[in-house]
Amino acid sequence: MTAAVFPGRTLTAAAPRKRKRKRNIPLIAGLTLFGLIVLAAVCAPLLTHWDPIQQDLLHARLAPGAPDHLLGTDELGRDIFSRLLYGARIDLRVGVLAVVSPFIIGTTLGLIAGWFGGWLDTVIMRVVDVVVAFPFLVLVLALVFALGAGTGSIYVAITVVGWVAYCRIVRGEVLVAKEQEYALAARSSGLPTWRILFRHLLPNVVLQAIVYSMSDIVLTILAIVTLGYLGLGVPPPTPDWGSMIEDGQQFLLTQWYLATLPGLAVVLTGLALALVADGLVEHFGRR
Amino acid sequence: MSTLLEVHDLNVEIPVPHGNLHAVRGVSLRVDAGEAIGIVGESGSGKSITLRALLGLLPQPAKVTGGSILLDGVDVTGLPDRRRQKVLTQAMSMVFQDSLTALNPVMRVGEQIAEVPRRRLGMSRSQAHARAVELMNQVGIPDPERRYRAYPHELSGGMRQRICIAIALSTEPRLILADEPTTALDVTIQAQVLDVIDRLRREQQLGLVLVSHDLAVVSQTCSQVYVMYAGRVVEAGPVRALLERSRHPYTYALLRSVPDPDTVVRRLLTIPGQPPDLTATPDGCSFAPRCPFVAESCHHQDPPLVLLADGDGQRAACLRSDTALHWPEWSDRAILEQLDAEQAAAAALLTEQGNAEVRS
Numbered sequence: 001m002t003a004a005v006f007p008g009r010t011l012t013a014a015a016p017r018k019r020k021r022k023r024n025i026p027l028i029a030g031l032t033l034f035g036l037i038v039l040a041a042v043c044a045p046l047l048t049h050w051d052p053i054q055q056d057l058l059h060a061r062l063a064p065g066a067p068d069h070l071l072g073t074d075e076l077g078r079d080i081f082s083r084l085l086y087g088a089r090i091d092l093r094v095g096v097l098a099v100v101s102p103f104i105i106g107t108t109l110g111l112i113a114g115w116f117g118g119w120l121d122t123v124i125m126r127v128v129d130v131v132v133a134f135p136f137l138v139l140v141l142a143l144v145f146a147l148g149a150g151t152g153s154i155y156v157a158i159t160v161v162g163w164v165a166y167c168r169i170v171r172g173e174v175l176v177a178k179e180q181e182y183a184l185a186a187r188s189s190g191l192p193t194w195r196i197l198f199r200h201l202l203p204n205v206v207l208q209a210i211v212y213s214m215s216d217i218v219l220t221i222l223a224i225v226t227l228g229y230l231g232l233g234v235p236p237p238t239p240d241w242g243s244m245i246e247d248g249q250q251f252l253l254t255q256w257y258l259a260t261l262p263g264l265a266v267v268l269t270g271l272a273l274a275l276v277a278d279g280l281v282e283h284f285g286r287r
Numbered sequence: 288m289s290t291l292l293e294v295h296d297l298n299v300e301i302p303v304p305h306g307n308l309h310a311v312r313g314v315s316l317r318v319d320a321g322e323a324i325g326i327v328g329e330s331g332s333g334k335s336i337t338l339r340a341l342l343g344l345l346p347q348p349a350k351v352t353g354g355s356i357l358l359d360g361v362d363v364t365g366l367p368d369r370r371r372q373k374v375l376t377q378a379m380s381m382v383f384q385d386s387l388t389a390l391n392p393v394m395r396v397g398e399q400i401a402e403v404p405r406r407r408l409g410m411s412r413s414q415a416h417a418r419a420v421e422l423m424n425q426v427g428i429p430d431p432e433r434r435y436r437a438y439p440h441e442l443s444g445g446m447r448q449r450i451c452i453a454i455a456l457s458t459e460p461r462l463i464l465a466d467e468p469t470t471a472l473d474v475t476i477q478a479q480v481l482d483v484i485d486r487l488r489r490e491q492q493l494g495l496v497l498v499s500h501d502l503a504v505v506s507q508t509c510s511q512v513y514v515m516y517a518g519r520v521v522e523a524g525p526v527r528a529l530l531e532r533s534r535h536p537y538t539y540a541l542l543r544s545v546p547d548p549d550t551v552v553r554r555l556l557t558i559p560g561q562p563p564d565l566t567a568t569p570d571g572c573s574f575a576p577r578c579p580f581v582a583e584s585c586h587h588q589d590p591p592l593v594l595l596a597d598g599d600g601q602r603a604a605c606l607r608s609d610t611a612l613h614w615p616e617w618s619d620r621a622i623l624e625q626l627d628a629e630q631a632a633a634a635a636l637l638t639e640q641g642n643a644e645v646r647s
Contacts, residue, residue: 117347179346181389185451188342189403189458190376199402203393 027279033272041088050079052086052239074247074258083239084265090240092269094151095221098158103213105159106166107206111197113167114174125171128164136161140223141232149232158220165216166209173205207284214277218270225266241265290360291462291494292318292341292379297354299333299340299518306566310336310349312518315592316496318462323488323495325505325526327541328515331562334498337515338464341496342381343372379462379494380455382484385471386447390439396450397423397435403457422453426483445476452483462494463487469504481508502541506530514538517563517573520592524601534595534603534611536578559625572606579625580607580614 040047072080113124131139140157147153177183178201186196221241227233228242241262248258299311311333318324326334339345341356355364358378363371383389391399397419405415416435423431426449439447448468455463465484469477485508488495499505505512506526514522514529514537522535533539540558560577571586572578578585584606592604 181383181385182391184339184344185381185383185389185454186391187344188376188379188381189407189454190373191403191406195406200391200394204391 024279024282026275027283030272030275030279034276037269040085041092047085048082050082052083080261083244084262087239087241087244090234091221091224094154094224095217098155098220099213099216101159102162103166106163107170107209110167110170111174114171115178115197128167131161131164137223137226144227144232149235151234154224169208169212170205173208174201177201177204211277211280214273218273221266221269289320290317291320293357295355297340298352299336299349300352301349308565310518310565314520318494318496320494321492323497323509324511325509326498326513326515327502327505329500332515333518334515335466338466338498342375378460379464380458380460382451382455382465382468384467386444386451389451390447392439395436396439400453400457422456426453444472445480448472448480464496466498518565522603528601534608535605536580537574539614559629582607
């Protein structure tokens with residue numbers, strides 16, 4: 001009878017159906033762009049034959065489009081294109097690595113604070129408050145200054161300051177999630193706490209932290225660039241976008257491209273990661 | 288039959304900004320192996336909190352402030368928190384109201400069923416998988432091997448609730464606490480899910496505590512019913528007795544408010560008034576302000592839950608339960624008068640507001 005009314009359909013529940021995937025344009029665009037940037041950084045020696053630190057004072061400050069120098073040369077005659085590519089290697093590596101440890105530390109502490117509450121929560125969140133009370137860059141600058149310039153101190157400084165954002169995000173999400181019935185169900189089934197935390201809660205609360213980490217990479221690259229600009233970053237002559245902007249700014253009126261091109265590289269990277277973040281929200285939001 | 292769970296004089300309080308919300312006030316229950324009991328009451332009557340207190344899953348500020356829990360006749364109240372939690376969660380598990388939020392949205396349903404057998408009962412990966420499939424079969428999920436890999440959102444509400452039941456069974460409990468397990472489902476699926484629960488109870492001699500606001504659901508499944516109002520059990524006893532001769536005006540009013548499908552309903556008989564504020568502890572019966580059969584003494588004396596002389600095990604907390612025979616003749620008039628008064632008051636308020644608006 002039923003079959004006659006609804007041919008081809010049974011009244012049992014629908015089997016897991018294949019989701020019709022709409023193209024997630026931000027994610028695809030963001031990943032493509034970011035992939036291209038990473039690829040360019042990795043393949044730097046194949047894309048240019050110029051050594052990024054080799055000076056050539058006779059051919060200094062050539063405009064973009066000069067023969068053999070695609071994007072021109074800087075005030076010491078170093079090839080800008082090559083410096084951008086090799087600079088990406090440093091900046092991307094530091095940017096990504098400097099986000100990993102704050103992410104792990106902040107997420108773990110946020111889970112703990114949100115789940116256990118009580119004095120643990122109070123202690124962790126007061127420490128967070130103290131760190132948040134200082135502006136991000138000021139604290140990073142002070143720490144790098146105290147520890148001495150270099151990538152090592154950049155990692156440490158950004159970890160010390162950066163974990164608080166993840167901690168806050170994850171703690172908030174845990175506070176909501178732990179009153180959800182699936183968390184209660186997990187507790188009522190007597191599973192060990194660490195398993196409930198990492199197997200049940202973490203996958204449900206980590207999305208916001210991942211999305212934030214995308215913009216955090218941009219923020220970190222900006223911080224590195226700023227540090228480089230202030231002479232506290234990657235020590236010269238290693239190419240990095242920050243020191244390139246710093247070197248170029250004195251020629252802003254005559255050779256604007258010296259500072260603008262590395263700035264553009266920062267913007268492009270930021271755009272790519274922002275698109276990825278948007279795309280991730282859309283991707284997981286749809287589930 | 289052996290007594291599985293006994294609860295004596297359970298009290299739960301929730302500190303709130305302006306005082307203490309006494310959510311559960313002296314509730315006592317008993318469940319035997321293979322027995323199903325029902326807890327009925329309106330929202331906020333303390334039935335869900337009672338269940339959560341049994342499993343130590345109270346929401347954060349709430350605290351058990353009194354009472355004892357006996358498992359197989361052994362008092363577990365005095366055990367250290369961690370130990371008690373372990374004993375309780377091993378003996379019972381819970382089925383929740385909303386199967387969508389009760390399942391982890393990012394984990395395959397099969398893995399959720401297999402988790403406890405694998406992690407706590409020490410099965411190997413393939414044993415746990417087989418156990419999960421077996422449980423899915425038991426709760427009536429067709430083609431379990433394929434559904435094992437589904438995510439919760441890919442299943443229908445009825446299927447999801449069956450998964451939740453399978454998860455509850457996966458801990459090999461002796462008692463199932465079901466918190467409105469069928470409220471989120473439509474009526475035909477409701478019946479199927481209740482059937483599954485009932486069959487499992489009979490086959491495996493499980494104890495069942497079914498919380499619901501639906502008297503029909505409870506009367507279908509349970510042999511004993513506890514009616515809760517404002518955090519107290521106001522009437523308890525065998526289902527038949529309660530349905531046929533309720534001795535508490537609240538139960539009586541609940542039953543009256545179910546429309547009879549065979550007669551023309553001119554007016555739904557609701558219960559006039561609001562449930563009381565649980566932060567205040569008034570003298571007298573907490574149902575007195577809404578009770579159509581109220582007497583002077585009801586406002587001064589809080590009636591205890593007493594065994595009725597003429598009912599087989601039926602208990603009621605009402606000073607006027609001996610007048611129950613007269614309630615049918617009193618009630619319609621009394622309730623209608625109360626409802627009319629309420630409506631008139633509401634209308635007056637509206638007119639007044641209207642006038643005020645005109646004036647302003």
